[in-house]
Amino acid sequence: MERLNNNGKFISRGYAYLHFEIRNHGYYPPDKCVWWEAININTGEAEYHAHRKRDIKQMIDNKGN
Numbered sequence: 001m002e003r004l005n006n007n008g009k010f011i012s013r014g015y016a017y018l019h020f021e022i023r024n025h026g027y028y029p030p031d032k033c034v035w036w037e038a039i040n041i042n043t044g045e046a047e048y049h050a051h052r053k054r055d056i057k058q059m060i061d062n063k064g065n
Contacts, residue, residue, distance in 0.1 A: 020047070022056055 014023035020038045028035050038048040038056045048059045 015053070016041075017057060018060055020060055022053060024053070 014021050016022075017038075019041050021041055023037050023039065025035045025037055027033070033051050036050050036053050036056050037046050038060060039046050048056050050056045050059065
């Protein structure tokens with residue numbers, strides 16, 4: 001199911017968290033790991049990258065402090 005976010009774009013894969021869209025980019029062979037990316041819904045720019053979704057959420061939460 002697609003969800004509409006604030007700027008009119010559909011979130012077809014990923015998660016909405018605060019004002020970010022969190023996407024899983026899957027396994028990246030050169031790094032031999034999975035990468036997650038947090039995209040700011042307002043600006044459309046990727047602000048955070050991490051190996052786990054939990055780490056992305058912590059980065060977003062810590063930004064508010």
